[in-house]
Amino acid sequence: MGKAKTSKRGNTSSGPYERPSKNNSAANNVFKFTKDLGQHILRNPGIAQAIVEKAVLKPTDVVLEVGPGTGNLTVQILNRARKVIAVEMDPRMAAEVTKRVQGKPEHKRLEVVLGDVIKQEPLPDFDVCISNTPYQISSPLVFKLLRLPTELHDLEIPSTLSVNAQFWAKISHVLKVGRANFRPPPQVDSSVVRIEPKTGSERPNISFEEGLLRICFNRRNKVLRSLFLGNKEVLKMVETNYRLYCATNDIPIDDGLVDDAGEDEEMEVDEDEKDAVMDVDGDDDLPSFFGAAKNPDEGTLTSKRGSLKKTRVAVLVKEKVRKVLEETELAESRSAKLHENDFLRLLAAFNAEVGVMELGETKPDDNTLL
Numbered sequence: 467m468g469k470a471k472t473s474k475r476g477n478t479s480s481g482p483y484e485r486p487s488k489n490n491s492a493a494n495n496v497f498k499f500t501k502d503l504g505q506h507i508l509r510n511p512g513i514a515q516a517i518v519e520k521a522v523l524k525p526t527d528v529v530l531e532v533g534p535g536t537g538n539l540t541v542q543i544l545n546r547a548r549k550v551i552a553v554e555m556d557p558r559m560a561a562e563v564t565k566r567v568q569g570k571p572e573h574k575r576l577e578v579v580l581g582d583v584i585k586q587e588p589l590p591d592f593d594v595c596i597s598n599t600p601y602q603i604s605s606p607l608v609f610k611l612l613r614l615p616t617e618l619h620d621l622e623i624p625s626t627l628s629v630n631a632q633f634w635a636k637i638s639h640v641l642k643v644g645r646a647n648f649r650p651p652p653q654v655d656s657s658v659v660r661i662e663p664k665t666g667s668e669r670p671n672i673s674f675e676e677g678l679l680r681i682c683f684n685r686r687n688k689v690l691r692s693l694f695l696g697n698k699e700v701l702k703m704v705e706t707n708y709r710l711y712c713a714t715n716d717i718p719i720d721d722g723l724v725d726d727a728g729e730d731e732e733m734e735v736d737e738d739e740k741d742a743v744m745d746v747d748g749d750d751d752l753p754s755f756f757g758a759a760k761n762p763d764e765g766t767l768t769s770k771r772g773s774l775k776k777t778r779v780a781v782l783v784k785e786k787v788r789k790v791l792e793e794t795e796l797a798e799s800r801s802a803k804l805h806e807n808d809f810l811r812l813l814a815a816f817n818a819e820v821g822v823m824e825l826g827e828t829k830p831d832d833n834t835l836l
């Protein structure tokens with residue numbers, strides 16, 4: 467990947483690392499941005515230009531732009547592509563981007579679709595997708611796009627996502643964009659990445675909606691033993707899946723309560739596992755693992771006066787999880803260091819032991835996955 471040019475001190479031309487201009491666009495100052503919609507406007511025209519240049523568009527390309535906002539990327543794309551279809555959820559932004567090209571020849575080549583891109587079924591036909599994607603929809607958007615047979619998607623997304631997406635796509639880092647280039651500035655810097663869907667035999671024949679990776683990357687620097695065995699929520703969800711698996715496959719289940727004598731959770735949990743238990747408390751960002759519905763009434767791990775009571779199924783499930791981690795020899799590995807083949811092995815082992823894959827189906831409009 468070629469290195470982007472840096473602008474020299476005092477040079478007023480718009481290079482990619484030019485300091486953001488305060489009066490870059492009147493449109494950027496007209497209304498209050500909505501945090502819930504991830505409205506962080508790219509205010510540096512040099513960066514907008516660099517992103518679009520890196521997409522190496524053909525003059526014949528139809529570009530899908532997700533969340534055009536006030537149109538800072540849109541106008542650059544229109545300079546290089548045949549047509550832009552921009553899907554925008556905020557009517558104020560849709561009006562703003564439309565206004566930006568009004569009375570200009572590009573007007574005819576811009577189609578603004580008002581609505582939630584995740585709910586657009588089907589998506590309009592396009593060659594390339596370019597998006598300064600709000601964090602809230604980056605996962606569902608990427609996986610929605612990866613279901614399509616399109617050749618190339620260019621997306622700006624948080625870089626952690628690329629770890630999940632790399633199962634189904636080749637991901638390359640294009641550009642780092644510091645938070646100061648956005649208005650209002652987000653809490654973290656961003657990365658522009660190119661996502662090219664894998665095709666044919668390169669593409670693994672597994673569902674990408676199951677939540678295994680999300681468990682692993684909930685705490686990417688923790689060992690898997692801690693993430694799976696030290697996290698009651700995870701165990702509970704694996705158990706829910708296992709129960710569903712048994713029910714749908716006519717496997718009898720022994721639900722008797724047992725004292726966990728000889729299996730004192732706190733004694734058994736090591737430092738990593740304890741950390742994970744503490745991490746989980748009050749964490750409302752828990753993934754919907756394996757696509758299973760969370761049902762608090764279904765909990766089988768109960769704590770009374772410090773002593774734990776479990777059902778036999780809960781104990782069995784914990785043993786199964788332990789077996790998976792031991793057999794794959796991944797118990798002491800950290801997600802951040804694993805290769806994608808390791809995740810596939812882990813997935814296969816879980817599938818064989820607790821039947822998660824059959825139960826990994828999810829609703830198409832579920833935004834919370836991965």
Ligand SMILES: C[S@@+](CC[C@H](N)C(=O)[O-])C[C@H]1O[C@@H](n2cnc3c(N)ncnc32)[C@H](O)[C@@H]1O
Pocket residue numbers: 503504505506507508509532533534535536537538539553554555556559581582583584597598599600603
């Ligand atoms: C980070 S801003 C990017 C704006 C512009 N592209 C830029 O780079 O300056 C994200 C935009 O996506 C829009 N948006 C948020 N959620 C959306 C959704 N589900 N579907 C379509 N647009 C959405 C927001 O209203 C906002 O305009």
